Amino acid sequence: MKKDLRSHWSLRKLMASNGMLYPILGFASCVALIYMSFGDLKLSRFPREQRLSFVQRNGSQFFLDGKPLYVNGWNSYWLMSHSVEENTRPKVSAMLEAGAKMGLTVCRTWAFNDGGYNALQISPGQFDERVFKGLDYVIAEARQHGIRLILSLVNNLQPYGGKTQYVNWAWQEGIGLSSSNDSFFFDPSIRKYFKNYVLSVLTRKNTITGIEYRNDPTIFAWELINEPRCITDPSGDTLQDWLEEMTAFIKSIDKNHLLTIGLEGFYGPKSPKKSTVNPEEWASALGSDFMRNSNMTHVDFASVHIYADQWFHHLGFEEKRNYVYKWMRSHIEDCDKELKKPVMFTEYGLSDQNKDYQPSQREQLYRTVLDIIYKSAKKKGSGAGALVWQFFVEGMAEYSDDFGIVPWESPPIYKLTVEHSCRLARIQGLIQENENFKQLCSKREES
Ligand SMILES: *[C@@H]1O[C@H](CO)[C@@H](O)[C@H](O)[C@H]1NC(C)=O
Ligand SMILES: *[C@@H]1O[C@H](CO)[C@@H](O)[C@H](O)[C@H]1NC(C)=O
Ligand SMILES: *[C@@H]1O[C@H](CO)[C@@H](O)[C@H](O)[C@H]1NC(C)=O
Numbered sequence: 001m002k003k004d005l006r007s008h009w010s011l012r013k014l015m016a017s018n019g020m021l022y023p024i025l026g027f028a029s030c031v032a033l034i035y036m037s038f039g040d041l042k043l044s045r046f047p048r049e050q051r052l053s054f055v056q057r058n059g060s061q062f063f064l065d066g067k068p069l070y071v072n073g074w075n076s077y078w079l080m081s082h083s084v085e086e087n088t089r090p091k092v093s094a095m096l097e098a099g100a101k102m103g104l105t106v107c108r109t110w111a112f113n114d115g116g117y118n119a120l121q122i123s124p125g126q127f128d129e130r131v132f133k134g135l136d137y138v139i140a141e142a143r144q145h146g147i148r149l150i151l152s153l154v155n156n157l158q159p160y161g162g163k164t165q166y167v168n169w170a171w172q173e174g175i176g177l178s179s180s181n182d183s184f185f186f187d188p189s190i191r192k193y194f195k196n197y198v199l200s201v202l203t204r205k206n207t208i209t210g211i212e213y214r215n216d217p218t219i220f221a222w223e224l225i226n227e228p229r230c231i232t233d234p235s236g237d238t239l240q241d242w243l244e245e246m247t248a249f250i251k252s253i254d255k256n257h258l259l260t261i262g263l264e265g266f267y268g269p270k271s272p273k274k275s276t277v278n279p280e281e282w283a284s285a286l287g288s289d290f291m292r293n294s295n296m297t298h299v300d301f302a303s304v305h306i307y308a309d310q311w312f313h314h315l316g317f318e319e320k321r322n323y324v325y326k327w328m329r330s331h332i333e334d335c336d337k338e339l340k341k342p343v344m345f346t347e348y349g350l351s352d353q354n355k356d357y358q359p360s361q362r363e364q365l366y367r368t369v370l371d372i373i374y375k376s377a378k379k380k381g382s383g384a385g386a387l388v389w390q391f392f393v394e395g396m397a398e399y400s401d402d403f404g405i406v407p408w409e410s411p412p413i414y415k416l417t418v419e420h421s422c423r424l425a426r427i428q429g430l431i432q433e434n435e436n437f438k439q440l441c442s443k444r445e446e447s
């Protein structure tokens with residue numbers, strides 16, 4: 001498996017070295033050339049002529065072309081930033097291709113970069129066309145590799161701008177009412193900034209494919225905001241109100257795509273589960289509420305993150321793993337019984353900076369997460385998928401964090417990932433009809 005991937009990696013290197021042709025031939029014709037010459041290598045799983053369908057949901061399941069869909073996927077937040085310049089684009093292609101080779105079908109990534117270096121949005125409503133072309137490239141390239149994208153629209157946290165940047169803009173322009181970072185949620189001028197941003201992204205016409213983002217089935221879903229918290233209003237009303245307005249706004253522009261919030265999954269102050277399932281007291285005072293927020297009409301599926309090692313410091317690994325089991329089971333139960341929507345665990349990971357960290361713990365934790373998804377999927381339950389935080393490729397240590405993995409450098413993780421992709425493909429009946437899964441999974445059955 002590893003060897004197989006390496007040989008593809010050198011193909012990417014070859015393509016990378018062809019990069020100097022890009023300025024002469026133009027990017028599109030260069031891609032066409034490469035596809036003509038390497039067409040027999042099945043680099044593409046979504047042939048260009050093939051009509052793609054949008055992912056849909058009915059009740060607590062995702063559907064694609066009328067069949068239930070379960071997701072094994074990953075996070076690579078850096079795809080757009082590496083698509084701005086030609087010399088880093090091969091990393092994006094390599095990651096998407098490697099994902100496809102592991103049978104992964106969905107990648108979650110940032111469709112924002114507000115202010116700062118290589119910003120997409122330079123100032124409110126002002127875009128850097130070079131960076132937008134980078135995002136065009138991410139989407140076009142994902143399609144070529146048969147990967148769908150979950151695109152997140154803003155960060156609650158500071159990296160890549162986030163709500164702090166919006167607040168600073170409003171403050172600089174003299175229209176901000178408060179310097180609180182949470183004025184992102186309650187200030188009417190900042191709400192307008194954000195809506196304007198959303199409108200520009202959703203109606204962007206991709207310069208490579210010619211498809212408006214809102215009409216492009218390569219996009220699995222929009223994610224409104226990464227890990228929203230509004231600690232200045234622990235009642236949760238402020239965030240709820242913002243979510244109501246923004247989810248309705250997105251649906252007024254784009255009815256094709258699924259929409260999720262991007263929550264961490266904590267239960268709010270009125271929820272009985274705040275004391276039985278939340279990690280600790282603080283978690284119900286962040287201004288978010290998994291049940292109340294996810295129950296909104298325009299939210300198609302629930303999202304949850306899993307960071308037991310960040311939420312508890314005094315627990316050992318086994319206790320954290322038991323907690324992960326409880327945390328996931330609880331949210332799947334909520335979605336099966338009350339919300340009647342799919343739930344996607346859009347980030348899970350284990351920091352290598354934990355005091356008692358051992359590399360084998362990652363595999364154990366990932367296995368726990370993936371087993372729960374598999375069990376739910378087998379019963380046609382709401383546990384619809386999980387996305388690991390985070391994968392990257394060689395030579396980008398500065399983009400990693402305590403959670404980053406180059407998957408082919410970690411054979412147990414690589415193997416587990418492929419096995420999970422194959423068992424999900426099997427219950428979806430994909431092995432026979434999809435050439436990629438046929439090759440990937442029949443090989444595994446022999447060995
Ligand atoms: C959704 O599922 C229900 C129950 O399985 C079925 O009756 C209904 O036709 C489905 N709706 C659509 C739009 O597929
Ligand atoms: C807003 O958030 C930033 C980044 O976390 C922080 O530096 C700043 O102090 C915050 N502003 C206020 C008014 O709390
Ligand atoms: C979700 O909304 C429905 C309809 O508004 C309501 O009946 C139900 O109680 C809500 N459920 C939760 C868990 O908030």
